[in-house]
Amino acid sequence: MSNPPQTPVVGMAGGGQLARMTQQAAIALGVPLRVLAGAPGESAAKVVADVRVGDDRALDDLMAFAKGCDVVTFDHEHVPGPHIREVEASGVPCRPGSAALAHAQDKLVMRDRLTAFGAPCPAYAPLPSADPMPALEAFGREHGWPVVLKATRGGYDGKGVWVADNLGVETVELVGRLIAEGVDLMVEQHVPFRRELAALVARSPYGQGAAYPIVETVQKDGICVEVISPAPGLSGELAAEAQSLALRIADELGVTGLLAVELFETEPPRTGRQGSGRGLLVNELAMRPHNSGHWTIEGARTSQFEQHLRAVLDLPLGSTEPTARYTVMANVLGGDDPDVYSRYFHVMAHDPGVKVHMYGKESRPGRKIGHVTVLGDDLADLRERARHAADYLRWGKAMGEHA
Amino acid sequence: MSNPPQTPVVGMAGGGQLARMTQQAAIALGVPLRVLAGAPGESAAKVVADVRVGDDRALDDLMAFAKGCDVVTFDHEHVPGPHIREVEASGVPCRPGSAALAHAQDKLVMRDRLTAFGAPCPAYAPLPSADPMPALEAFGREHGWPVVLKATRGGYDGKGVWVADNLGVETVELVGRLIAEGVDLMVEQHVPFRRELAALVARSPYGQGAAYPIVETVQKDGICVEVISPAPGLSGELAAEAQSLALRIADELGVTGLLAVELFETEPPRTGRQGSGRGLLVNELAMRPHNSGHWTIEGARTSQFEQHLRAVLDLPLGSTEPTARYTVMANVLGGDDPDVYSRYFHVMAHDPGVKVHMYGKESRPGRKIGHVTVLGDDLADLRERARHAADYLRWGKAMGEHA
Numbered sequence: 048m049s050n051p052p053q054t055p056v057v058g059m060a061g062g063g064q065l066a067r068m069t070q071q072a073a074i075a076l077g078v079p080l081r082v083l084a085g086a087p088g089e090s091a092a093k094v095v096a097d098v099r100v101g102d103d104r105a106l107d108d109l110m111a112f113a114k115g116c117d118v119v120t121f122d123h124e125h126v127p128g129p130h131i132r133e134v135e136a137s138g139v140p141c142r143p144g145s146a147a148l149a150h151a152q153d154k155l156v157m158r159d160r161l162t163a164f165g166a167p168c169p170a171y172a173p174l175p176s177a178d179p180m181p182a183l184e185a186f187g188r189e190h191g192w193p194v195v196l197k198a199t200r201g202g203y204d205g206k207g208v209w210v211a212d213n214l215g216v217e218t219v220e221l222v223g224r225l226i227a228e229g230v231d232l233m234v235e236q237h238v239p240f241r242r243e244l245a246a247l248v249a250r251s252p253y254g255q256g257a258a259y260p261i262v263e264t265v266q267k268d269g270i271c272v273e274v275i276s277p278a279p280g281l282s283g284e285l286a287a288e289a290q291s292l293a294l295r296i297a298d299e300l301g302v303t304g305l306l307a308v309e310l311f312e313t314e315p316p317r318t319g320r321q322g323s324g325r326g327l328l329v330n331e332l333a334m335r336p337h338n339s340g341h342w343t344i345e346g347a348r349t350s351q352f353e354q355h356l357r358a359v360l361d362l363p364l365g366s367t368e369p370t371a372r373y374t375v376m377a378n379v380l381g382g383d384d385p386d387v388y389s390r391y392f393h394v395m396a397h398d399p400g401v402k403v404h405m406y407g408k409e410s411r412p413g414r415k416i417g418h419v420t421v422l423g424d425d426l427a428d429l430r431e432r433a434r435h436a437a438d439y440l441r442w443g444k445a446m447g448e449h450a
Numbered sequence: 451m452s453n454p455p456q457t458p459v460v461g462m463a464g465g466g467q468l469a470r471m472t473q474q475a476a477i478a479l480g481v482p483l484r485v486l487a488g489a490p491g492e493s494a495a496k497v498v499a500d501v502r503v504g505d506d507r508a509l510d511d512l513m514a515f516a517k518g519c520d521v522v523t524f525d526h527e528h529v530p531g532p533h534i535r536e537v538e539a540s541g542v543p544c545r546p547g548s549a550a551l552a553h554a555q556d557k558l559v560m561r562d563r564l565t566a567f568g569a570p571c572p573a574y575a576p577l578p579s580a581d582p583m584p585a586l587e588a589f590g591r592e593h594g595w596p597v598v599l600k601a602t603r604g605g606y607d608g609k610g611v612w613v614a615d616n617l618g619v620e621t622v623e624l625v626g627r628l629i630a631e632g633v634d635l636m637v638e639q640h641v642p643f644r645r646e647l648a649a650l651v652a653r654s655p656y657g658q659g660a661a662y663p664i665v666e667t668v669q670k671d672g673i674c675v676e677v678i679s680p681a682p683g684l685s686g687e688l689a690a691e692a693q694s695l696a697l698r699i700a701d702e703l704g705v706t707g708l709l710a711v712e713l714f715e716t717e718p719p720r721t722g723r724q725g726s727g728r729g730l731l732v733n734e735l736a737m738r739p740h741n742s743g744h745w746t747i748e749g750a751r752t753s754q755f756e757q758h759l760r761a762v763l764d765l766p767l768g769s770t771e772p773t774a775r776y777t778v779m780a781n782v783l784g785g786d787d788p789d790v791y792s793r794y795f796h797v798m799a800h801d802p803g804v805k806v807h808m809y810g811k812e813s814r815p816g817r818k819i820g821h822v823t824v825l826g827d828d829l830a831d832l833r834e835r836a837r838h839a840a841d842y843l844r845w846g847k848a849m850g851e852h853a
């Protein structure tokens with residue numbers, strides 16, 4: 048009511064840290080952000096004036112939330128596609144739309160679509176729930192063991208992914224248990240990759256695209272712990288190929304908003320029947336601000352959160368130019384002592400240049416509760432600084448072995 | 451309740467754009483910000499979850515607001531000193547404290563204190579309300595005409611400041627009218643300055659200080675329209691002198707939080723009895739985030755808003771290192787057409803690197819409703835880009851004559 052005329056209201060379903068950091072960008076743009084959170088204490092609900100509390104997987108709550116929004120977007124992939132289609136049918140645009148988002152919600156849908164237009168993917172196959180073992184055996188025979196079992200839907204941070212070494216009793220029991228629980232499974236080639244990369248792009252409804260520098264992501268126990276921008280030692284050719292691939296996927300899938308493409312940089316010579324043989328395979332897709340893009344808050348002229356808002360509002364996209372030679376981001380995970388605030392004193396006194404981002408979440412061991420970012424010219428020094436700050440915020444001391 | 455343990459609640463009295471932008475920094479630090487706003491539609495009230503609506507000049511509202519805050523700070527200088535002392539007496543620290551803040555609330559108190567410890571100020575004198583004209587005549591005779599008349603309290607953006615050319619009938623009527631309205635007046639030397647500078651520093655209760663690069667501020671009709679960091683062509687010696695002066699003032703006055711010192715860079719040879727003769731005179735003080743520091747959001751490693759929070763929380767201060775060779779900020783003023791949002795499209799398409807900050811305020815002609823920032827190496831280009839964006843957001847076209 049008291050907003051300036053014509054300023055659209057952006058609704059974001061989900062009250063996590065991505066919505067929280069989107070609020071920082073919405074404040075700058077003067078765009079009202081409305082958040083659908085599961086509880087008033089969620090990360091984003093603590094920092095947004097216009098919070099609606101509800102279940103973003105429940106149709107009624109979603110529809111009530113969307114009413115009065117000019118556009119709806121998402122903090123995560125877990126809003127059911129049919130519900131998003133109902134919102135779209137009510138006249139409120141969703142960005143990304145349900146058709147595009149399906150490819151970030153179902154790994155089998157994604158693999159089928161990507162391989163159909165020639166995007167390089169690991170070999171994969173569905174495992175029919177009625178009779179999975181013959182398909183699994185055939186896949187292992189063709190592509191070799193180990194293989195990767197994946198739940199087609201609902202996984203994140205390493206959850207929903209299992210490595211199977213052979214067709215022994217453990218694998219048989221695992222597959223049987225998962226199918227009994229109603230999990231739809233697929234199998235993928237276990238790719239011997241050199242490292243993991245991520246390509247972050249934005250695409251607007253108008254069709255404008257923008258690509259960020261390609262980053263290296265470092266995982267530990269399936270959780271991203273560190274992101275380095277740009278990926279050190281990546282050839283200009285492979286970086287351009289990764290950017291082009293991500294822009295092409297965004298275009299082919301009709302993504303509106305951000306698209307993060309998690310990639311394997313493979314060891315040459317690479318085996319497997321798909322892919323161009325030039326060293327990149329698509330691992331996963333996400334259509335929202337992504338952990339691999341948190342470095343952009345300080346490290347790029349336009350943060351991924353602002354870029355996502357610009358894209359979903361169909362505003363012209365912002366510059367993705369880096370603001371420093373290197374930017375290193377390290378995730379802060381919860382440790383044993385939940386009093387993280389008291390540990391700010393050491394971290395800030397030790398390194399006045401480290402940027403601390405905490406998500407207002409209660410600390411639990413291993414939970415992502417924040418991240419730190421450092422920028423500069425000396426990559427080894429930056430990585431050490433980021434590790435020190437992240438370790439200290441977690442443990443209250445520097446833990447080289449946790450880095 | 452659901453905040454992580456030990457995390458302090460910062461209360462900010464005032465719901466303007468300074469509190470709004472402080473919220474962006476509070477989000478990153480994971481620190482809950484509580485705002486006392488005059489109405490739910492105020493700039494900061496639109497973007498903060500914990501808003502209390504009340505009159506920050508009314509003691510009861512202020513006391514109710516402060517209860518449960520771990521520290522209280524201010525978006526402006528208009529909270530009465532006696533009320534702040536009541537909050538302090540209740541056990542809630544105020545930063546800045548009432549004793550320090552008095553120097554930003556009363557220009558005569560400030561001048562007396564600064565000259566007492568040798569900070570360079572223009573010549574000045576109080577004008578006794580009972581019989582002002584003899585004192586004014588004596589001041590004009592000693593320091594020459596014109597002189598500057600100032601309301602000792604309550605002015606901002608050129609309000610509360612008048613230039614008097616002589617002791618003629620206009621001046622006599624003006625002084626008579628102001629005194630009849632209950633305005634306390636002082637007179638200052640009209641300083642022939644070369645340009646205006648600003649020194650921004652932070653000081654924590656622990657006593658740590660940090661100084662930002664000295665900026666040039668460009669005013670039009672008493673309103674700051676442009677800030678250039680660092681001030682072009684300023685000698686290293688004078689820049690260091692300005693930083694030292696601001697740090698010394700912060701220390702002498704016991705400021706906690708930010709201190710902005712507005713300075714005149716005078717033409718040599720400078721006349722006037724005070725000052726070191728080296729070209730700087732203190733114009734005004736502010737003890738809060740300041741318009742002259744908005745450039746730090748992107749242009750310094752630590753934004754002034756984060757720095758203010760760190761200082762009032764007695765956390766170690768952040769690096770003030772610039773992130774680019776030059777940063778230029780231009781204020782966006784309201785124009786005739788309040789539909790500012792529609793003008794984003796041109797501005798963002800024209801210049802993907804311009805950073806737009808809008809305050810969620812209804813546009814009224816001449817009102818500060820936002821600012822834009824650009825960063826880079828070519829100062830002339832940056833000033834042109836900032837002017838273009840600010841003019842276009844105001845007028846819907848580039849207006850060279852308004853630059």
